[in-house]
Amino acid sequence: MADTTVLVVGGGFAGVTCAQQLAKRDVDVVLLDRNNYHQFQPMLYQVATAQLAAYDIARPLRGIFRHDKTVHFHRTAAVSIDPEARSVTTAAGSVLSADYLVVAAGAQANFFGTPGAAEHSLPLYSVNDAERLRSRIVNVLDATEERPELIEQGSLNFVIVGGGPTGVETAGALAEALRDVVPVRYGSIAKSAKVRLVDHGDVLLKPFSEKAHAYAADRLERDAVELHLGVGVKEVLPDRVILSDGTTIMTRTVVWGGGEKPADAVAEAGLPPGHGGRIDVQRDLTVAGHPQVYVLGDAANIPGADGRALPQLGSVAQQSGAWAARNILDQIAGKQPTDFRYKDKGIMAMIGRNAAIAEMGPHRHEVEGPVAFAAWLGVHAALLSGTRSKIDAFIAWGWDYFSKDRATAIVDQPDDARIDWDEDDDERPEFDAHRDDQEARDGGT
Template structure:
């Protein structure tokens, strides 16, 4: 039996690991980057809390002891769900008995003029490195030319009040007020601004209203300015125009304003729904295609009365394992089971010592140290699912929580990131 898995994220890796070393099963795991990226911590790479190596895990290394799993670093050009084939960008065609789509998500700019060209999304390691590189380039340029502050050089705009936007804004606020004074002495950091823009009236809408209020309070404590009930109308190379007419001069706009399914979801005539994600049934297969699975962020996975589960790492991980179990059950002549998600709650890290979590069936809300412990526990379980080093992660977590501010300054060395220069004369 041959299984082809498209995507090396939480869902794809979890599925492949469950099928690894199974007798009579051959697995092809296809990923364009060739590594698993720990997406929940991308914002910490972007804001110099971590290096990219801290959250990037080579897929060949992860499966080095699984001879029945072949990792292919390649781009999928097309999927034929009827024939259960995958065509790679070099023209090679892979046929499967079971096809698993776990290609993840991509940013959704909602047709905002200039967003695709000038905003910085935060959905991959390359994205995170690009954001950090832009920050370092700005700081170095302002160090040489302080007058650039008048052009908005130290204005940083974050779009989106969900976890990505809130966590990035909080980390940037701490970077500017706690870390940069150690790394860039003499810069007019009192002129720096972190501005979070969100179209809705509340932050973290997947959480309770109280949680959103807590997040807003914590962000303001970190110097973040909030523009709520306000959308982005246009992004130019040197400024952002908001729906209320405000124009903010800036050279860095981080986009956390939404996501949609990876491009592969639109190939092959698969049924899609909200966010362009593939529609699946209770057993995670695509209606009309009983041997084609869609998992994680590329799928709308139903749950009870809810039309779809949220795009979370734990959902992706559990759906990957479940799909593998259903594939093995079918191969053994047994009936596949409907997916049952074990809800571990939702959580966000607003900054050091400012985490928030809602856990349990009744979404009990916790803040501070206990929330950080819950956040740490869930992330360690996700890392364990891909075979990462838990001891190393635990050591990092403790250091992140307790370390002095000057430690992060080590990651702000310009030599660590190769970033394109900024044309400060370019106008919108």
């Protein structure tokens, strides 16, 4: 038994990487997650549009740490966090405390108080969200095939809220499925299906360059996505969306990619909230006044080299997890923690087959098409490598998707598009796609 304990809340990129680095040393780690799996969020929309099955993008946390005897995983949600005591109260009712507390609980949808949005729209943050969206898409298509009159009620209008990477990538994948798959499966109703993307800003992919804004808009419009820019969503009702300019769009499928905020337990922990409600951390990733409390990844505003907060990206989360582990080990050894230095790999978005855009490295060298897609694959393969020993199947999937005219999987048989990851077949997550995160909040196992 080691002398020092570290409690890590959240088994995403940040929490897993931190625990993995600590596992190499003589430190006891308790890792909590409300789910029993680690998920690969960058490919959630491929699950939502049935290109992949849910278990292709999730890995069991117990499996990831099966050789690390000092990492103890608990499947339960943190319902409250006490930074003074470095303790967490879990949904199962226990109070866990440790010498160091690492908060890496990621983000959730922020509806910004939009009436009806929480009730009637579908966010995309977890495999359960992705499966729910896929089911909704299948349901509206099936129902419309039976009763074409539903088209008048907007059954085939798919509204995506948010023109950031999540909204743009989801709109691209959905438009592609409507173009390539739905006509084959559902015949003539397909021509009535329409993707509409709404954003109150004037451009898509705001953090990217002007050229990228135009590229994304052009690619989506070529796939018949209708752009509603410069308008916000005023209200979401069960059967329609009302926009700030008075437009009403009849729909049964509203995807919310309109913003994010940290998990409730993090927001309510009494830590200093900054932009986006995320916790402001110091350059060494600790919270001011709490030298043994770290907040990482999407839960934090992490200052970059220029002092501005780094974006919410997998590579920021992963690198911050590794850096926090190193700082904790330094602190245990009696040394000062050091300031986080992010190796900037750039920003990228995959809008669809043959349509990727990447601004690579700190100087944002911009590329499109095959080179951008290769960059996307490389960066995401690096993210995957933390939790999978073999990533060649991922690369093969990527090139297959990109370079060949391979039809997207049909929506009702997602296994058709299953990646053979070549490994861990006995290691699938004890993954109950319909076990909602809520259950874990209510108790956990």
